[in-house]
Amino acid sequence: MAVRRIVADLWSGDPAALAGFYRDLLGLDILMDMGWIVTLGTARSAPVQLTCASEGGNGTDLPHLSIEVDDLDDVLARARAMMVPIEYGPVDEPWGVRRFFLRDPGGRLLNILTHADQERT
16 A cells, blocks of 8 residues: 555635636636535655644744745745735745745645755746
């Protein structure tokens, strides 16, 4: 037996609006829309990872989701254009990631990050 994927299921009273937030912020594609559920993703597969932690690092709250991107500045610019408040960062962390925190419309804390050695320049 092998785990093929882990999916984050985010409750929302307005799935289309929440999906729009993630689509606009991260450039994700809508893979399925049945009204009561909207699934977003990309054409390429992503690795499975599950994190268990007592905090988010550097004394921050533990985020609900950590989303690794290849161009942090692009996502930061999108967030600012969407008028989404940045709650932490952007900051280069001593463990080799560059990141910032923001909240989605449902109040979930998101850790948007890139590994410093893999970021596009």
